[in-house]
Amino acid sequence: xxxxxxxxxxxxxxxxxxxxxxxxxxxxxxxxxxxxxxxxxxxxxxxxxxxxxxxxxxxxxxxxxxxxxxxxxxxxxxxxxxxxxxxxxxxxxxxxxxxxxxxxxxxxxxxxxxxxxxxxxxxxxxxxxxxxxxxxxxxxxxxxxxxxxxxxxxxxxxxxxxxxxxxxxxxxxxxxxxxxxxxxxxxxxxxxxxxxxxxxxxxxxxxxxxx
Numbered sequence: 292x293x294x295x296x297x298x299x300x301x302x303x304x305x306x307x308x309x310x311x312x313x314x315x316x317x318x319x320x321x322x323x324x325x326x327x328x329x330x331x332x333x334x335x336x337x338x339x340x341x342x343x344x345x346x347x348x349x350x351x352x353x354x355x356x357x358x359x360x361x362x363x364x365x366x367x368x369x370x371x372x373x374x375x376x377x378x379x380x381x382x383x384x385x386x387x388x389x390x391x392x393x394x395x396x397x398x399x400x401x402x403x404x405x406x407x408x409x410x411x412x413x414x415x416x417x418x419x420x421x422x423x424x425x426x427x428x429x430x431x432x433x434x435x436x437x438x439x440x441x442x443x444x445x446x447x448x449x450x451x452x453x454x455x456x457x458x459x460x461x462x463x464x465x466x467x468x469x470x471x472x473x474x475x476x477x478x479x480x481x482x483x484x485x486x487x488x489x490x491x492x493x494x495x496x497x498x499x500x501x502x
Contacts (some may be wrong), residue, residue: 292329292331292422293334293335293419293420293421293422293425294420294421294422294498295325295327295328295329295330295332295421295422295457296327296421296423297395297397297412297421298395301348301394301395302357302391302392302394302395303324303394303395303396303423304322304323304324304358304386304389304392304393304395304396304397304423305308305322305323305325305397305399305417305421305422305423305425305427306320306321306323306382306385306386306396306397306398306399306416306424306427307320307321307326307398307399307417307424307425307427307428307431308320308378308381308382308399308431309322309337309376309428309431309432309434310431310435310455310456311374311378312411312457313455313456313457313458313476314336314456314457314458314462314466314475314476314479315366315439315449315451315456315462315471315472315474315476316366316435316438316439316451316455316456316473316474317363317364317365317366317369317381317435317438318363318364318369318374318377318378318381318384318435319359319361319362319363319381319431319432319434319435319438320361320362320363320364320381320384320385320427320431321359321360321361321381321385321426321427321428321429321430321431321434322359322360322382322385322386322389322396322427322492323352323356323358323359323394323423323426323427323430324356324357324358324359324389324391324393325352325356325357325423325426326355326356326357329355329422330422331348331351332347332424333348334348334352334422334425334426334429335418335419335425336416336419336425336428337418337425337428337429337431337432337433338428338432339419340429341373343500345429345432345433345479346433346446348426348429349429349430349433352426352429352430353430355356356426357391358389358390358391359389359426359427359430359485360385360386360387360388360389360482361385361431361434362382362384362385362388362402363381363434363435364377364378364380364381364384365436366473366474366475366476366477368380369478370476370477370478371477373478374476375402377403378387379402379403382398382403382406383404383406383407386406386407386409387406387407388428393409394409394410394413395409395410395411396409396411396412396424397411397412397414397417397421397424398411398412398413398414398417398424399414399416399417399418399424399428400413400414400415400417401413401415430495434497436455439451439452439456440454440476446474448465448468448469449461449462449465449466449472450462450465456474
């Protein structure tokens with residue numbers, strides 16, 4: 292089971308994002324504060340979970356968390372500020388909408404910018420080490436998947452219901468055939484991305500925070 296907390300006394304918020312490597316759709320980020328006694332033997336990095344596991348865990352996290360929030364940054368902003376800055380911005384927005392003020396931020400990865408003067412700690416592969424970061428990983432992933440499923444109805448040819456915006460075969464073929472949509476990230480080098488063969492494509496605004 293993952294670690295429940297990093298410190299003994301501070302209110303910790305785990306933060307993670309989903310969708311950095313996609314060609315289309317927003318980047319989503321979540322911030323989650325779990326109660327001290329929270330335990331779950333299944334919860335881990337969302338990429339290691341099945342769709343059903345993520346769905347069940349999302350319900351648990353949203354009902355049990357002391358506070359949680361999810362935010363998104365859309366493709367036009369990603370094009371303006373780049374995907375790294377957009378990911379950090381989405382995290383900042385999620386943190387700002389927590390109903391419980393965090394005293395320490397646990398950030399998945401190795402890059403972040405200070406937020407509201409709150410101390411932060413970057414943890415590489417933190418979503419496989421700390422429950423709060425894993426919980427943020429699950430919320431960011433599931434909320435983003437829901438968004439991609441909705442816009443799939445508008446642009447079904449890109450198969451976003453399955454690839455969620457990653458450059459899988461069907462997605463790449465539709466870009467070559469029909470061009471890009473308003474949801475595509477124009478700053479990404481499409482010619483390079485279209486030549487990629489990703490074997491492990493996924494299958495599967497501010498969201499109301501829970502106090």
